[in-house]
Amino acid sequence: MQELIGNKLKELYPELTENLIQIQKTRAEFEGDMTLVVFPLLRVTKKNPVESGNFIGEFLQKEIPMITGFNVVKGFLNLEIDSQYWLEQFNSILETKSYGQHTATDKAYIVEYSSPNTNKPLHLGHLRNNFLGYSVAEILKANGHEVVKTQIINDRGIHICKSMLAWEKLGNGETPNSSGLKGDKLVGKYYVAFDKQYKEEIAELLEAGKTKEEAEKQAPILIEAQEMLMKWEKNDPETIELWKTMNGWVYEGFAVTYNTMGVDFDKLYYESDTYILGKDIVEEGLQKKVLYKKEDGSVWCDLSDEKMDDKLLLRGDGTSVYMTQDVGTAVERFKDYPKTTGMIYTVGNEQDHHFKVLFVILKKLGYSFANECSHLSYGMVNLPTGRMKSREGTVVDADELMQDVVDDAKAIAEERGHLEGMSEEQRNSLYKTIGMGGLKYYLLKVDPRKSMMFNPEESIDLNGNTGPFIQYTYARTQSILRKQSAKGTIEIETEVEKSELDIIKHLAGLPEMITEAGKNQSPALVSNYTYELVKLYNSFYQSVSIFKEEDDKKQNLRLLLTQQVSETVEFTMSLLGISVPEKM
Numbered sequence: 001m002q003e004l005i006g007n008k009l010k011e012l013y014p015e016l017t018e019n020l021i022q023i024q025k026t027r028a029e030f031e032g033d034m035t036l037v038v039f040p041l042l043r044v045t046k047k048n049p050v051e052s053g054n055f056i057g058e059f060l061q062k063e064i065p066m067i068t069g070f071n072v073v074k075g076f077l078n079l080e081i082d083s084q085y086w087l088e089q090f091n092s093i094l095e096t097k098s099y100g101q102h103t104a105t106d107k108a109y110i111v112e113y114s115s116p117n118t119n120k121p122l123h124l125g126h127l128r129n130n131f132l133g134y135s136v137a138e139i140l141k142a143n144g145h146e147v148v149k150t151q152i153i154n155d156r157g158i159h160i161c162k163s164m165l166a167w168e169k170l171g172n173g174e175t176p177n178s179s180g181l182k183g184d185k186l187v188g189k190y191y192v193a194f195d196k197q198y199k200e201e202i203a204e205l206l207e208a209g210k211t212k213e214e215a216e217k218q219a220p221i222l223i224e225a226q227e228m229l230m231k232w233e234k235n236d237p238e239t240i241e242l243w244k245t246m247n248g249w250v251y252e253g254f255a256v257t258y259n260t261m262g263v264d265f266d267k268l269y270y271e272s273d274t275y276i277l278g279k280d281i282v283e284e285g286l287q288k289k290v291l292y293k294k295e296d297g298s299v300w301c302d303l304s305d306e307k308m309d310d311k312l313l314l315r316g317d318g319t320s321v322y323m324t325q326d327v328g329t330a331v332e333r334f335k336d337y338p339k340t341t342g343m344i345y346t347v348g349n350e351q352d353h354h355f356k357v358l359f360v361i362l363k364k365l366g367y368s369f370a371n372e373c374s375h376l377s378y379g380m381v382n383l384p385t386g387r388m389k390s391r392e393g394t395v396v397d398a399d400e401l402m403q404d405v406v407d408d409a410k411a412i413a414e415e416r417g418h419l420e421g422m423s424e425e426q427r428n429s430l431y432k433t434i435g436m437g438g439l440k441y442y443l444l445k446v447d448p449r450k451s452m453m454f455n456p457e458e459s460i461d462l463n464g465n466t467g468p469f470i471q472y473t474y475a476r477t478q479s480i481l482r483k484q485s486a487k488g489t490i491e492i493e494t495e496v497e498k499s500e501l502d503i504i505k506h507l508a509g510l511p512e513m514i515t516e517a518g519k520n521q522s523p524a525l526v527s528n529y530t531y532e533l534v535k536l537y538n539s540f541y542q543s544v545s546i547f548k549e550e551d552d553k554k555q556n557l558r559l560l561l562t563q564q565v566s567e568t569v570e571f572t573m574s575l576l577g578i579s580v581p582e583k584m
Contacts, residue, residue: 001034001066001081008063009056013044020044025509031071032078033505039075049075083496090504091489093564100510100571101142108146108339109372111137113346114263117154118250119163120188122257123395124454125348127402128381128443131577133346134263135444135523136376138575140344143518148337152269152329155247159191161228164242165221166190166197176249182256182399183249197221260402262436262577267336269329277328278320281365282313290364301361311357326358327365334369342372344521349377349449376521379451381443401456406435409460409468422583430581434468435460437578441467444576445527465531467578470569473534475584477566480546486559494553499540503561506533507568523576530572537565 006021020040026032038045038053045052053072060079061067069080093099113133116122122130137147154160167174167190176183198221205215216222231239258264282299285291291301296316303310313324334340345355355375362370410431413419419427442459446452462468496504510529517525540561549555573580 001085004064005034005036005060005079008060009041011063012056012059013041015044016041026078030073030076030078031069031080033081034079036077036079037075038072038077053077083501084492086501086504086508087490087492087494087496089508090560090564091492093504093507094489094560098571099564100514100568102144102511102514105144107144107341107372108148108337109137109140110148110150110333110337110340110343111140111346112150112152112343113137113376114151114258114265115154115347116151116254117159118184118187118247119159119191120395121182121184121253122398124381124398124401127261127398127439128378129346129348130258130261130263131440131443132376132378132448132523133344134261134577135526135575136344136346136521138577139514139517139521139523139526142514142575145341145518146339148266148340149264150267150269150333151265152271152274154271156232156272156275158225158229160243160247161225161232162194163187163191164239164246165225165228166194167246168242169221176252182253183251184253184257185397185399186253187246187250194221194225257399260399260436262440262579269333271325274329274332275320275325277332278324278326279314279318279328281327281331282320282324285313285365288366290366301357301364303357303360306360308353308357308360311361313361323354323358323361326354327361330358330362330370330373331367334367340369342369342374344374344376346376346378349379351375352377374521376448378448381452381454402436402439405439405456405460406432408456409435409438412460412462418584430584433579433581434471434584437467437471437573437580439467440576440578441470441527444523445531447524448522465527467573470530470534470573471578471580472584473537474566474569474573474580475582476541477537477562477569478582480562481559481566483547484559486563487556490557490560491553494557495551496557497540497544499536499543500557500561503533503536503540503565506536507564510568510572517575526572526575530569533565533568533572537562 002023005023006018009021010016020043022037022040024035024037026035036053036056038049038056041056042049042052045055047055050072053070053075057070057072057077057079061070066082066085067079068082071078111133114122114126114130116126134149137149140147167187170193171190174186176186179186181189198219201219201221202212202215205218206212210218228239232243282291285301286293286299291299291313293299294316297318298312298316299314301311301313311323312321313327314320330343333343347355352375355377359370359373359375362373410427413427413431413434419430422430438460439456442454443452445465459466460468462472506529513525513529517523540558544558546555546558546562549558570580
């Protein structure tokens with residue numbers, strides 16, 4: 001249609017250039033399907049916007065039979081397309097296998113998400129991170145790209161030694177088996193215990209006359225943790241054995257949490273393996289004069305052209321910094337996956353500057369994949385009680401939160417009834433599907449870049465823009481299709497209601513939405529598309545009858561619409577990592 005309209009406009013105005021023809025979807029509040037922006041055409045129409053719009057509208061309606069009407073709003077010409085065109089589009093949708101999924105491209109991406117520390121369990125912030133990263137990976141796959149899902153596990157450093165030392169001093173040999181605690185929670189317990197003792201020692205030093213800065217540096221337990229880190233770096237056997245044991249507990253705990261989340265990874269990287277990467281690359285950068293050395297021996301990258309402060313890459317004593325490691329890890333990943341086009345880092349927005357610098361340095365060092373590297377920056381998830389603090393033990397634990405929403409879903413389901421004929425196993429599966437669907441949808445429907453307030457009760461509401469509302473609509477379509485299945489395609493001359501056309505038009509926009517969601521790395525676009533689709537379907541369901549319809553062609557159209565809505569909801573919700581129930 002865009003091409004046809006463009007060609008007709010060039011017949012009317014031969015001097016028209018392609019860039020002046022701007023066509024977009026008509027906004028919901030106006031009548032029409034496609035909107036031609038008239039303002040750029042005024043230089044050739046030599047009329048005012050309204051006169052130009054009316055003149056072009058009459059011309060296009062006369063020249064293109066599929067245009068059945070038009071209206072002009074200021075400088076916008078809204079064109080109405082014949083219902084038969086949309087029915088042809090719907091038949092095309094029905095005949096397209098895996099409608100909405102794009103054909104394979106030559107692009108391949110690495111998507112990094114989760115990347116936790118091994119000194120504490122996962123929390124609410126990790127839920128948004130994991131759901132975002134997993135969903136973006138699935139959206140990229142739907143765009144035809146190859147995707148590797150990965151994380152780098154922060155398994156070394158002073159914060160890890162704090163948990164190790166506290167366990168060594170206070171644990172009395174406690175293990176996950178002896179305590180009944182998940183491994184990650186047991187280790188997190190000792191991270192909190194370290195902080196408690198650290199604060200007590202600081203208070204004692206302050207009373208003894210030390211300044212705050214002196215007390216924080218001289219607290220005995222901190223000095224012991226620093227000594228433990230030095231032992232780890234020197235490969236002390238006992239320290240390494242304790243480190244491996246406690247990290248092993250954490251990994252077993254994480255595995256359970258990831259399974260409940262419904263996320264997975266193709267490749268794991270560990271900071272203990274990668275922290276020395278990057279040094280050789282920095283040396284190469286020095287030789288190529290991309291980097292420079294200061295008098296104290298430290299190595300820096302000049303970022304003045306980018307109007308940023310220069311970045312340290314090696315300290316004067318030759319030790320690396322986080323940026324050195326990130327450069328090395330990026331290059332290592334590219335070696336592991338040489339087809340990689342670019343990498344997407346799912347990390348909170350407090351790291352925005354870090355990733356801007358990382359991508360600039362990679363480009364300066366000559367790595368072309370850096371051009372398609374991006375930071376999937378997301379805002380924090382806040383609670384009514386304020387920000388979370390891991391070391392004080394005030395985080396919202398991911399496992400507990402997921403269990404809470406499943407329990408809430410169970411309470412609502414039992415209150416509403418309709419569970420007859422379901423086994424206990426089927427019911428428990430349904431509670432998890434509803435609870436986790438509500439949680440994921442709530443965290444993904446908001447633009448990733450925005451901070452958000454999390455309200456568990458709202459997430460499982462059966463009304464409004466929620467996961468359970470969409471799941472309930474899907475279950476309704478399944479109930480209808482169990483009674484009678486749809487057949488083949490539709491006859492173009494079938495009479496069609498406005499509510500039916502609205503659904504077809506929305507379905508026709510699915511491939512474009514998938515493209516946009518991939519470009520913008522935004523599951524929120526998928527969420528909102530799906531919500532609009534189920535709203536349209538519910539409006540249709542309430543305004544027309546399916547089984548009481550006597551006209552076979554109309555009834556089959558309605559069954560086909562139900563079938564296609566069902567398949568589309570299942571597909572788009574899968575991109576969010578959300579399951580949909582057959583019954584609800």
